Amino acid sequence: MKKKVxxxxxxxxxxxxxxxxxxxxITSLIYGQGYYSPCVPQFIDxxxxEIGAVILQTVFSGLLGSVFAMASIVWEIEHWSIVKQTGIYFVCTSLVMFPIAYITGWMEHTVxxxxxxxxxxxxxFVVMWLIQYFIWKxxxxxxxxNIHKS
Structure with missing residues (x-):
């Protein structure tokens, strides 16, 4: 299992x-007025x-992708309930997502x-969970x- 993670x-x-x-x-196409904007201006400041911000944002994005992918192993632990799997996955991903989003300026720094x-x-999260749930269902x-036809 460790190797798979x-x-x-x-x-x-x-x-x-x-x-x-x-x-x-996508955000540059929408908000960039013809220019490419690799990072939030506040993060660059x-x-x-700009290059330092892009490098750090790339590292953070790789970390996010890694955590989301590694945490997906919870869906394969069959003796856990779907509620436990969902809760653990949500906690793991949000504990990494929110500090990174705050640091990089992906969210406003207000309550x-x-x-x-x-x-x-x-x-x-809920939309993606529901899509996956209905696909698997x-x-x-x-x-x-197919089993009953046999």
Missing amino acids: LLRGLFGITLGITISYLITI YVGS MGCLIYFGIFVVI QKIERINK
């Missing part, structure tokens, strides 16, 4: 960086240089900004139908 973590690094890069492209970011995170129903 480490391999997922390595894969997650590249996935996290890729997703982060795509997000910067905080770090002291309301943190609450809004948390709310968005929860909504995305359909797969299981198909398997059960």
Whole structure:
């Protein structure tokens, strides 16, 4: 299991960086007025240089991807309830996501900004969880139908 977690973590690094890069492209298309904006301006100011901010954001994005990927191992622990799996996955991912989002300026540094970011995170988490739940439910129903036909 440790090997599987480490391999997922390595894969997650590249996935996290890729997703982060795509997000910067999308946000630049929407808000950049024709310019590419790799980081939040406040983060660049905080770090002291654009290249430093980009490097640090890339490291953080790789860390996020790694944690999300490694934490996914909880879905394979069959003796845990779905509630326990979901809770542990949520806690693991949010404990890494929120400090990084705060440091990088992905959220406003106000109580309301943190609450809004948390709310968005929860909504995305619930939507993704529901999509996965219904996909697996359909797969299981198909398997059960095939078993009963045999």
